[in-house]
Amino acid sequence: MYAKEKPGFPGHTTFNGHFGSKAGLLDALERWIADKPEFDDIRELLPNEPTSSGEKPAPADGYVYLLKSGTHFKIGRSDNLERRIKEVSVSLPEATTLEHAIKTDDPVGIEAYWHSRFADRRAGGEWFKLTPADLRAFKRRKFQ
Numbered sequence: 001m002y003a004k005e006k007p008g009f010p011g012h013t014t015f016n017g018h019f020g021s022k023a024g025l026l027d028a029l030e031r032w033i034a035d036k037p038e039f040d041d042i043r044e045l046l047p048n049e050p051t052s053s054g055e056k057p058a059p060a061d062g063y064v065y066l067l068k069s070g071t072h073f074k075i076g077r078s079d080n081l082e083r084r085i086k087e088v089s090v091s092l093p094e095a096t097t098l099e100h101a102i103k104t105d106d107p108v109g110i111e112a113y114w115h116s117r118f119a120d121r122r123a124g125g126e127w128f129k130l131t132p133a134d135l136r137a138f139k140r141r142k143f144q
Contacts, residue, residue, distance in 0.1 A: 017077075017108035020060075062107035064114060066138050070094040072127045073135075075114045077107035100139045114138065 019025040030046060033039040062079040069092045078084035081101055089096040104110045121128045130138075 014108075060107070061103070061105050063101045063103055064107055064110045065101040066099040066135075067096050068099050069096045071129065072123055073099065073130045074126050075111060075118070075128060075138075076126050077111040079107070099135065100141075102138075102141045103143045 019028055026046060029042075033043055060079055062077055063081045064075065064077045065081060065084070067074040067076070067085065067088060069089075074088065076084065076088070081098075085096065085098055102110060115122075115126070118128050118130065118134060121130055121134065123129050128134075
């Protein structure tokens with residue numbers, strides 16, 4: 001909710017993608033405050049039992065997809081491609097089609113790569129105005 005009001009603040013999916021779960025987030029927070037006495041008040045709020053073995057969870061397999069709606073393209077990620085296409089399509093006035101999907105073991109990182117690569121073509125949010133050359137570049141990737 002805070003991210004909706006504060007531009008630039010990461011959304012909940014950013015935290016989930018990076019830490020993998022609530023336990024992963026708590027584990028990272030415990031490690032980060034371990035040698036910082038100024039955060040003793042936060043340490044007291046954390047659960048007493050260890051949240052994990054200390055290892056970062058393996059990234060979940062998923063897809064980075066390219067959807068087309070009108071003249072715009074959406075670059076996003078999902079572990080359930082069919083469900084995600086339906087979710088996005090419901091809120092758009094024009095038909096939405098799946099142009100391409102890249103299977104990956106790092107959806108967060110690969111999505112960030114394509115967002116960065118096409119940053120100068122951003123129309124807003126995760127929507128882009130892509131050229132035919134951009135589409136060919138994206139479609140060349142089957143997995144990444």
